[in-house]
Amino acid sequence: MPNISTIDDIFKQQARGNYASRMGVGATFLSATAAAAASGFFTLSLGGNAIGSTLPSTITEFPIPSGITSDLINLASLTGLSLNARGLIFLRLYKVGTVTLTATGSQFTHDAATFPVLRSEFGVSGKAQALWPIIQVTTALTTTAAILTFNYVNQTGSSVTGARTFTFPSATTANGSTFFLPLEQGDWAVRDVSNVVISTASATGAATVWLAEEIEPSVNCFANALTADYFTGYGLKIPNQVAATATSGTVTTLATLSVFGASAATTSCIFDMSVLS
Amino acid sequence: MANFTTAAPTLDAAIAATATNGMMQRMYYFRSAAITAATTNSGSVSIIRSPQRIQMPSSNGSGISGFIATNVWGFNGAAATGMFFGLEYELGSLAVSSNTFTDGVAMPTKTVRGASITTAASLVFAVATVAVTSTTPTLTITYTDQDGNTGNTASLTLPTSPAINTGFYVTPHLASGDTGMRDVTNISISTGTAGTIKVYGVLPLMISQQPVSPLATILNCMSAPLVPYLIEPNEYIGAYRFGATAAAEFFYGYSLTPETT
Numbered sequence: 001m002p003n004i005s006t007i008d009d010i011f012k013q014q015a016r017g018n019y020a021s022r023m024g025v026g027a028t029f030l031s032a033t034a035a036a037a038a039s040g041f042f043t044l045s046l047g048g049n050a051i052g053s054t055l056p057s058t059i060t061e062f063p064i065p066s067g068i069t070s071d072l073i074n075l076a077s078l079t080g081l082s083l084n085a086r087g088l089i090f091l092r093l094y095k096v097g098t099v100t101l102t103a104t105g106s107q108f109t110h111d112a113a114t115f116p117v118l119r120s121e122f123g124v125s126g127k128a129q130a131l132w133p134i135i136q137v138t139t140a141l142t143t144t145a146a147i148l149t150f151n152y153v154n155q156t157g158s159s160v161t162g163a164r165t166f167t168f169p170s171a172t173t174a175n176g177s178t179f180f181l182p183l184e185q186g187d188w189a190v191r192d193v194s195n196v197v198i199s200t201a202s203a204t205g206a207a208t209v210w211l212a213e214e215i216e217p218s219v220n221c222f223a224n225a226l227t228a229d230y231f232t233g234y235g236l237k238i239p240n241q242v243a244a245t246a247t248s249g250t251v252t253t254l255a256t257l258s259v260f261g262a263s264a265a266t267t268s269c270i271f272d273m274s275v276l277s
Numbered sequence: 278m279a280n281f282t283t284a285a286p287t288l289d290a291a292i293a294a295t296a297t298n299g300m301m302q303r304m305y306y307f308r309s310a311a312i313t314a315a316t317t318n319s320g321s322v323s324i325i326r327s328p329q330r331i332q333m334p335s336s337n338g339s340g341i342s343g344f345i346a347t348n349v350w351g352f353n354g355a356a357a358t359g360m361f362f363g364l365e366y367e368l369g370s371l372a373v374s375s376n377t378f379t380d381g382v383a384m385p386t387k388t389v390r391g392a393s394i395t396t397a398a399s400l401v402f403a404v405a406t407v408a409v410t411s412t413t414p415t416l417t418i419t420y421t422d423q424d425g426n427t428g429n430t431a432s433l434t435l436p437t438s439p440a441i442n443t444g445f446y447v448t449p450h451l452a453s454g455d456t457g458m459r460d461v462t463n464i465s466i467s468t469g470t471a472g473t474i475k476v477y478g479v480l481p482l483m484i485s486q487q488p489v490s491p492l493a494t495i496l497n498c499m500s501a502p503l504v505p506y507l508i509e510p511n512e513y514i515g516a517y518r519f520g521a522t523a524a525a526e527f528f529y530g531y532s533l534t535p536e537t538t
Contacts, residue, residue, distance in 0.1 A: 012392060017384075068454065
């Protein structure tokens, strides 16, 4: 039986101490390689807590209490950036697998966990989550900008063989640069990634493919201007701080405060409150 | 007639109570020296607690049960930080040199949306109220959790010799599954020759962030679903900053709307 049915319940759960807050300052985002037309025009840089993170290799989460298994619904969040014309987004990432960028053909290694990831929503248990596919460079490219297509299971569960190509924006795309993968017409999210096919290889390079779940979005039109967001202003998708679970096995997840829309180094901070349901 | 503490508060009633009884204003300024940085074993976020806190009057006068913080504002002199203010309760204290615990108060009972609730703090901090002399000590806090279970423990490994006013976020180190504390029943430290560490539980009245100084964005009970806690006689409102260790200027204030009985 959920503990939250009404606004009254939200207040009472807080008063009882049944909530959690993240707070902290993010590690300075790296100056990643900016996206271009063939890589989606959208630059994403993954970040973490300044205490414990060494970007891009080690991303440490902003801590919340451990061992919470029931839903943790985001009530209010404040995020901000020191630079303008960027956005800041708190994402829950689910690792699907890794890609080698140095040879052509099928180069994807799927993690052992079985997708889709599942969570209970509105009384329906085991609901498959359709999320955003992103690719994070983990070894910098050299010499050649790799080109790929990818196959996936779309938001309704249909298998799709991708035809749209993704070209890394530079022959020397930097470690840590992250981009959205292109979907076919009519699709807007994916449940799983089944393959990544490299048509042009780079001399060096490797990447991780994640599925990203939006928890707290914000925009930052000028420095420090931000969206103070919470569930009623979230577009009717109830944000849950507790990770969804794999269909089978254990999925690697990471809660990350990420910047989008720019490749410059910048600092960030966050304070959020989420109530236990 | 009570408003914010009832099951169905209205803005009209709040405005009427303020017009009839006036609004209490409080403002504070404080400058703190630099503090000691936290680590992943001591809360993962560097926190400074302002020792200047607001104490409410010992009585409210006829017909007033307390106040609601309907406007809270504040900023500090450091960029890439945030602040939060809240009702602050000293749950316990430790004299480091003697490893002696002194009990404090338990979290209070508050009327929230017409219901009497035994509160628990999910914002819990161990604060060096007197500079500590100790090399990476283990601090162990024994507590009663948010559901009333007793004897749970939280352990933090503190950095060497935390400076005065350094706070450590205890909540990430609670026992698995716990999100808050009702009470502290013991505090102990593995080593140390000087200093005092107090554990505070905080019920938030305002949260903010300020990537650029001194420009803060603020949420309180009028702009986000935070609890409009009744601030009662003799209670304290504390102020905290997170995200940096540098010396800080705090400037903050409150507009408090009277809650009628």
